[in-house]
Amino acid sequence: MNKTAKKRVKHRMLLNLSMTLLVTACNQSEAPLAEQPDVLTNVSVVTYMEREAGTDTYPVRILVTPDFVRYDDGYDESDYALLDRHTRTLYSVAHENASVLVIENHPVSDPLPAELSLTEERIEDNDAPAIAGKQPQHVKYLANGTPCYQAVSAAGLMDEAVAGMAEYASALGERQQGNMQSVPETMQTPCFLSRYVYATARHYSHGLPVQLWDEAGFYSVLTDFSAGETAPAALFEVPDDYESIQLQQ
Numbered sequence: 001m002n003k004t005a006k007k008r009v010k011h012r013m014l015l016n017l018s019m020t021l022l023v024t025a026c027n028q029s030e031a032p033l034a035e036q037p038d039v040l041t042n043v044s045v046v047t048y049m050e051r052e053a054g055t056d057t058y059p060v061r062i063l064v065t066p067d068f069v070r071y072d073d074g075y076d077e078s079d080y081a082l083l084d085r086h087t088r089t090l091y092s093v094a095h096e097n098a099s100v101l102v103i104e105n106h107p108v109s110d111p112l113p114a115e116l117s118l119t120e121e122r123i124e125d126n127d128a129p130a131i132a133g134k135q136p137q138h139v140k141y142l143a144n145g146t147p148c149y150q151a152v153s154a155a156g157l158m159d160e161a162v163a164g165m166a167e168y169a170s171a172l173g174e175r176q177q178g179n180m181q182s183v184p185e186t187m188q189t190p191c192f193l194s195r196y197v198y199a200t201a202r203h204y205s206h207g208l209p210v211q212l213w214d215e216a217g218f219y220s221v222l223t224d225f226s227a228g229e230t231a232p233a234a235l236f237e238v239p240d241d242y243e244s245i246q247l248q249q
Helices: 003-013 015-022 159-177 190-198 202-206
Strands: 026-028 039-051 058-064 068-072 080-084 089-094 099-103 118-123 137-143 146-154 208-213 219-232 243-247
Touching (some): 058 219, 089 159
Parallel strands (some): 099 243
Antiparallel strands (some): 146 208
16 A cells, blocks of 8 residues: 555544634644553454555454544554543544644534434335444434435444444534534535534444445445454554644634
């Protein structure tokens, strides 16, 4: 995988935040995390292969502990995004320029707008094979009657990982909700508002996504998962010698 491809996962994860960089000021700040042991246990690991329109497939690895959620390119030395589940602070770490973007979350509790109607369509597929004994279900997610994306998910599978992934998605949505002034009105479609702002984690209510896709060409497929793993604690730390850039609210 070339350098550009390795960065796609980080760019996608922070897609709904990237526009705020054009309109917010940055300053230097510390980014300490709590001290940890050398090795963490009870780590959940979920791996996907993803692609977007016009790109080759690339791996996405998600590591979930009771304290952190890490998204990376499938190997320890890659760039990564990290959620501190206690403070809901997001960190985006880039090794090439030795920097970390610190996104302190200030949850926004605005309710779903009355003009935004979210519905689901369940698609029966009795021939779908079970995964680890769990029968997946196919759901189409709509906003104001417009299909936004679809998922095949398995309920009751890797529940701890799913909870962490949902928290990560919600943290991104909360941050985006607080920065909607940076999003052009032409982009604020019902699907955008539901998927990236107000209901970012709604597909996780049906379990672990096995497949996820949309009409724009995005596709994600589950390739591996395991629970109770061990991992170096350093994977969930922010390098203290990197330049730290604070993204302002």
